[in-house]
Each structure stands twice: as C-alpha cells, then as structure tokens.
Amino acid sequence: MALAPAAVSTGLAAFLADLDRPTPYLVLDPEVIAARYVTLTAAFPGARVLYAVKACPEPEVLRTLVALGAGFDVASLPEIRLCLDAGADPATLCLGNPVRAPATTAAAHAAGIRRFVTDSREDLADLARHAPGASVLVRVLVSDAGSATRFFGKFGALPGEAVALLRRAGSAGLHAAGVTFHAGSQQVRPAAYVRAVRTALRVAAAAGLRRPVLDIGGGLPVPYRSTVRAPAEFGRAVADAVAEAVGAGVVEGVELVLEPGRALVAxxxxxxxxxxxxxxxxxxxxxxxxxxxxxxxxxxxxxxxxxxxxxxxxxxxxxxxxxxxxxxxxxxxxxxxxxxxxxxxxxxxxxxxxxxxxxxxxxxxxxxxxxxxxxxxxxxxxx
Missing domain, CATH: 2.40.37.10 (Lyase, Ornithine Decarboxylase; Chain A, domain 1)
Incomplete structure (x- = not known):
C-alpha cells in the first residue's frame, strides 16, 4: 500500500478561507498530528515514539503529543524547556544530539534527562563526568542511500568503534542501553531500515547487549508530490529484521524506539x-x-x-x-x-x-x- 499526496484537512481549509490574513504564515492543525500519531503507533506496535522536536517546536504541537503519550527527541536546552513547559515528564526525553557542550550535558542531567545519544569517545567522557549514571545509546553509522537529505559522515560511529563505545560506557559509570541510527530524512526505502537494523543489532550483540534499546531514528517519508510507502510497510520491514535477528540468536529481544518528526507534522x-x-x-x-x-x-x-x-x-x-x-x-x-x-x-x-x-x-x-x-x-x- 502506498500513501498518495494528502488533501488539506477541513480545519485547515476553513482557516485558509480568510484571504485577508497577512502573509506569509504557517497554519497547523493538531487534529492531523493526532491522526498521524495513531497511524504510526499502529504501524510500529509496542514501540516508544519520541517526537523529533526540531521538526516543529510549537507549544501546542508539543502539548498535543504529550496528551497522546509521546516522548521527545531533543537537541538542546531550549527544546528541553519547551517540552517540560508543555507538561512532558523528563523521563520521556532523550537528548539525541551527540554534539553538545559539557555545560549542556550537565544542565540536561540536572533537569532530569537520563537518556543520551553519543557517537564519540570525547562525548562519552563528557557524559561520564557531567551525567553520571545516565543511559546511553550509541549512534551507529549506516547507509542513508534513498533519502532526500543525507547525513552520512556527520554523525555516527562505524560498527567497530560503536562496539568499543558501548563497552567503555559501563566502565565509565554509565549504562549502555542500546543502539540508534538514522537512515536519512525522507527515506523512501524500507530496505534501508532493514540493513540498518541488522547492522545495529550486530553491534549491540558484539558489545554483550542481549535486550538492547533499538532506536531506529526518524526519516519516515511524507507524500509530497509523489506517493510513498505507507508507515505499515516500514513497520513490517523493521519487525521482520528484528525477528530475523532474534531467530538467529543475535539478540533475545529489543525495546523498539522511533523518532518521527516530518511523518507526524508535515x-x-x-x-x-x-x-x-x-x-x-x-x-x-x-x-x-x-x-x-x-x-x-x-x-x-x-x-x-x-x-x-x-x-x-x-x-x-x-x-x-x-x-x-x-x-x-x-x-x-x-x-x-x-x-x-x-x-x-x-x-x-x-x-x-x-x-x-x-x-x-x-x-x-x-x-x-x-x-x-x-x-x-x-x-x-x-x-
């Protein structure tokens, strides 16, 4: 099944009927966001949804998602404050930006953030010093071919280095919780997630994690001017890849997390x-x-x-x-x-x-x- 370009919602159409409002402006319909959230949670049953705040940090958007039970992928202290002001529990936030100042790490930890993403030895040392006892996910470098906006090279550790980082975390007083990756923004190929899941779970297994957190990031596509695969197809692809790894004894199971931004609000x-x-x-x-x-x-x-x-x-x-x-x-x-x-x-x-x-x-x-x-x-x- 594919998703065709969507029509404007009834609420948006009614708002846009006023032609006298000064332009340019963006108008948002939270009911559409709620509907997309329901679709995504159905496509990835049992997964924890962390909304990527950078996609649209409007307070009403955040309040809508708090009410629906979402968590949040945040990249900075201002994004953390926005989420907390919207009523989010700090335990539902993950500081996913692996490039941050030590003061940011310390302030986030003081605010109650306990899950961080890392991809370098330098950042791991900062986490050990400024966020003692925190859970860490190591971002693994995977292919983002097939995406509209590619990240390859800026973030993520190669598999061998990712294993080393997970092993170092425990000795540094941190909890090695699992692995994460990003297959690129507006990623139209479910196979990209399959390959990334396989790589990430091999990394987790090599580091001794039997039931890791598996955070598949965001990047799920939106139908702009052309059709794209429905979220359920991506969900099935990820589920099949996880089942394959469990069946082969690579891991015993996973705690699945995804970080949609575009797919929820576009x-x-x-x-x-x-x-x-x-x-x-x-x-x-x-x-x-x-x-x-x-x-x-x-x-x-x-x-x-x-x-x-x-x-x-x-x-x-x-x-x-x-x-x-x-x-x-x-x-x-x-x-x-x-x-x-x-x-x-x-x-x-x-x-x-x-x-x-x-x-x-x-x-x-x-x-x-x-x-x-x-x-x-x-x-x-x-x-």
Missing part, C-alpha cells in the same frame, strides 16, 4: 504565501519567474538542492497552466526554490494572488531566519 501544515511579482526574463529563461513573499529564509530551507518538492495550490485561480521558476523575496541569489523541479501554475497568475505550499508543517517555521534582509520570522497559527 501534513498538518500549510504555508500560505502571496505572489509579489510575475516576471518574464527575456534571454535568461523562457519560463515565467514567480516571486513569493516567502522563500529559502522564511521557512523554505528544505528547498535547498530542491530536496523537498512541496505540493502547490493557487486559491481562486484555474484554467491553463504554464511552467514557472519559483523564487523567494530576498536579494540572495540562492533564494530560488524550484528551478529544476517542474512547476506549472495558472497563466492568469498575477501579483497579489495567494500560493499555498501544502505538507509544510515540518522544518519550516523552525528553519526560518530571524531577520535576513529585514524579513521577520514566519508567523505561525494553530487552529
């Missing part, structure tokens, strides 16, 4: 923009250039490399369409959203028209600059 948001200008560029490009009041620096950072191709909608315009280049409002030459990705918009499109980017709940407001070129941060509304 379809809950619409980023509404307004067209500033439609220009012809004789001798430069045969297509129309459409300039919006939001671009790379106002929440659309994931269009870098045209990695994420948001579905587009033009309220109130219909009729024949033609190809366009889509660009943002700043004077930065990199502020072009789609030059290679095919985009066709109504031939009647003009300055002042609205243009909506759908499935924009993830990595938009949290990526927006605080004032590049004088443009303010992206406004956020929660219905």
């Amino acid at each position: 379809e809950a948001g619409v980023l509404r923009t307004r067209v500033l200008r439609v220009s012809r560029r004789p001798g430069v490009d045969h297509r129309r250039w459409v300039y919006l009041d939001a671009g790379r620096y106002q929440g659309l950072a994931e269009t870098e490399g045209e990695a994420i191709d948001y579905p587009l909608r033009v309220p109130g315009r219909s009729g024949p369409c033609g190809p366009v280049v889509l660009a943002g409002p700043t004077c930065d030459g990199d502020d072009v959203l789609y030059r290679r990705t095919p985009c066709a918009l109504p031939l009647t499109l003009g300055a002042g028209d609205h243009l909506d980017l759908l499935c924009a709940g993830a990595y938009t407001a949290s990526y927006a600059s605080v004032g590049f070129n004088g443009f303010p941060p992206l406004s956020v509304h929660v219905i």
